[in-house]
Amino acid sequence: MTPVSTIFEPAVPHAAAGRRRYDAAARWAARLFIYGIPTALILVPMIAFLISSFWRIDGATVDRSFTLENYRTFLSDATYWGIYLGTLRLAGVVALFGLVAGYIVAYLIWRLEGSFRYFMLLCSVIPLAMNYIVKIYAMRNILGFNGILNTMLVWAHILPAPSTLFVFNQTAVLITMTVIYLPFAILPIFLSLERIPASLVEASADLGGPPGYTFRHVVLPLSLPGSIVGGLFVMVLALGDFLTPQMVGGSQGFTFGRAIWSQFGMAFDWPFGAALAVMLLLAIIAILAVAGLLSRYGRLS
Secondary structure, eight states: OOOHHHHHTTHHHHHHHHHHHHHHHHHHHHHIIIIIHHHHHHHHHHHHHHHHTTOEEETTEEEOSOOOHHHHHHHHOHHHHHHHHHHHHHHHHHHHHHHHHHHHHHHHHHTSOTTHHHHHHHHHHGGGGSOHHHHHHHHHHHHSTTSHHHHHHHHTTSSSSOOSTTSSSHHHHHHHHHHHHHHHHHHHHHHHHHTSOHHHHHHHHHTTOOHHHHIIIIIHHHTHHHHHHHHHHHHHHHHHOOHHIIIIIGGGGOOHHHHHHHHHHTSOOHHHHHHHHHHHHHHHHHHHHHHHHHHHHHHHO
């Protein structure tokens, strides 16, 4: 008589193999859901933009035949080139100011002791939870003709009367963007500072390095990757912003983001607007490539 254990023995490996295949399929399905869907939601609209940028408007309809007319219009029009380069310059200055101010704030918070450090970090990034429109109106209340800044300057006898120097011009756009996007610089810089081992700073001090030397040769190089990320966040957000230039810049605040918005929302020339958006995307890719090289050079040095 055959033992019962011998009869059921071959079925156990088959069941285990089936179970392993089921687990592997479940893992692949979970990965596809977690990574695939967000990737598709990002890539599909971008591919659609890229394809539609090679179409053109023919009367009231879209001609879907392939053409480079939109790109030729952009490249041959000095007005669009001026707005494009002006927006890149504005975003670069905003990123520089945001990087310097963000580094100072993040460094001062990082030097605090105990839980108060994280309380101050929370206070500095709370504006991220505020509505974007509310923040712009808050800045208009500060920079406006009858705003807080003008009132204080007149009260201090620095200005004889309220001035329009701080609103409806490029200066107002620069100040507003720097303030609004400042938390995006503070957070990555603070995280990079937080990762610096305290033993390195203590070793520099024990070896006789003054605070300035320790900052230049230990703290600043190790926090460079986070600083570059913070500056990139600010610059990329400033490049695509069209609402801030419109609300605080007035007629002098026309940026490339407003040019794109006007093609979609006013001229209804979506193919040309898509071509302008592609040109902006190319600028962002170039900026990311340069930032990557700078970060790599900083680590190697």
